[in-house]
Amino acid sequence: MTGSTTRVFAARLAGTSVFDPQGDQVGRVRDVVGTLRPRGPVRVIGLVVEVPGRRRVFVPMTRVTSIDAGQVITTGLVNMRRFEQRGTETLLLAELLDRTVELADGSGEATIEDLGLDAVRARDWHLTRLFVRRGTTPRGLSGRLRRRGETMTVPVDGVVGGVLGLASPDLDQGATNLLAAFEELKPTDLAEVIHELTPKRRREVAAALDDERLADVLEELPEDDQVEILSGLEGDRAAHVLEEMQPDDAADLLSELPAEQAERLMALMDPEDAEPVRRLLAYDDYTAGGLMTTDPVVLAPDDTVAQALAHVRRIELNVPLATAVYVCRPPLETPTGRFLGTAHLQRLLREPPQTPLGQLMDNDIDPLAPEESLQAVTRQLAAYNLVSLPVVDEDGHLLGAVTADDVLDHLLPEDWRDAEEEVFEGPTGQERTRG
Known part of the structure; x- marks a missing residue:
């Protein structure tokens, strides 16, 4: 020393x-x-x-x-x-x-x-x-x-x-x-810390987190931990946390709760936040509708490249959703007006800022129907080398987008976070010793 x-x-x-x-x-x-x-x-x-x-x-x-x-x-x-x-x-x-x-x-x-x-x-x-x-x-x-x-x-x-x-x-x-000791951790890493705690300590940590931070962490936790933590919160606070979550993640969590409890929490949520969650709960889990998020980046055809890039720069937007802008007729809130096409980020970066999105849309990829299976979604993502796909109803209105991370969450086994890796790094054969 x-x-x-x-x-x-x-x-x-x-x-x-x-x-x-x-x-x-x-x-x-x-x-x-x-x-x-x-x-x-x-x-x-x-x-x-x-x-x-x-x-x-x-x-x-x-x-x-x-x-x-x-x-x-x-x-x-x-x-x-x-x-x-x-x-x-x-x-x-x-x-x-x-x-x-x-x-x-x-x-x-x-x-x-x-x-x-x-x-x-x-x-x-x-x-x-x-x-x-x-x-x-x-x-x-x-x-x-x-x-x-x-x-x-x-x-x-x-x-x-x-x-x-x-x-x-x-x-x-x-x-x-x-929490001060782990202040710099990203939600995914803080979730890993919380997952390793005892149930009592998890509840105490959840009580100390603000609603937005807790929502971010819940989205990264295994389902059992999510249910345990949310069920331990008072009704109004649980509803506020659900409002801060992405609608698809909130819907996944509510689907794990007893129907009566889920309905009670949705009734406590702001109606504007509860509405997309209710829509998502109407779809089966392993379909495009059940997998999608209702908050992709949606703009009009006469909006410009500069406006699109400003939207995808938003810090709260996750990486898969930031790779594509969905171009639609108004209204631009899902379910939107008629879906017109997709403007991919890589194309946006190559075009002059004043270019209208209607001039550079990709119309060659068929959108998904909400009832399409997980396997069909996976095949289409792989076939076109994409990280997100639009989901439209029978009248061509955009309902949301399925991202590759949501597909992976459903393809991996439930205990993938805890699974041992087969390959070890560093020298092997060293016994773990504790005095």
Whole structure:
């Protein structure tokens, strides 16, 4: 550990780059694994590191040679087996941040905001100190921490119960500091973090996220997690979250709920947001109508290339939908007037900004009917090398668009997020060791 830090704070490790001895990045730190034992110190046994492909692997502290200047250096011998938490292990960030503890000096309650880790010997780290804020942290739906009370650093035995106190469940634990540690994560990556939490902790994290962020995360979670989290929200809040979701994702989620519960939530939604969801629920899941989104980019034939490019630049538009503009007669809200053709992004980038879209439409690809099967949709996407296709009714009105990512979600097995990959990166044969 020559030249490396001998004390670090766990929340500041979140997102830190992990490098091998040659300077190649292995991944990023997502959590710290410790063992909370009734007697003796809290040992830090390893790091949860996210490697390419969003796989989370376990890196033992015995493989960590240096923690310094915002980076972690390992020996380079990393087992690529997916991390699975054992019963004797605690995820220090996920489980201890935001806990309410009683200070042993009798001065009242405090909230854990960070965790001090000390190197007691080479590659041997202990959780020794807690960075706390006196008083409890207000719980809110905004995810923002309204700070109050003084902060201090106390030893682990400076709280009532010491290690045993930390090991016991917190009945009312927030998630503000946990979310702050993962603030930079994209919704897909935050969903991966939430998926690995206990059901109780998932509910607490959901309560701390704002509606828009929670909607983005729900769209990336497995169906079981989606149903569990949405069912744990109060009716009005659940409806607001559904309003923030893409209509097709909201419809998929509502279709997993009991019919009575789904209808109750749609009644609480804004009618303008509920209407496209109701339309989508009328189609079978594995048809073009059931797969489509009702919010593609739709413009009129006399709109220009410049206007089209301004629409596809919108940050909230996902990548597949940004690859095509659907040209229709007014009205331009789905179901639109008559569908005329598709203006592909690559063509838009080659044309002068003032060119009307009606002059560069692609009319050679037949749109989908809403009742066409998943297999038919997949064949057409593959045949024309496209990432989205229009869906029209029998009168030629645009209903929506099917994108390749929605097709993949239905083609892959339900547990694809948890499936082990066959190919391992890095040296093989290294047993995953935990002290």
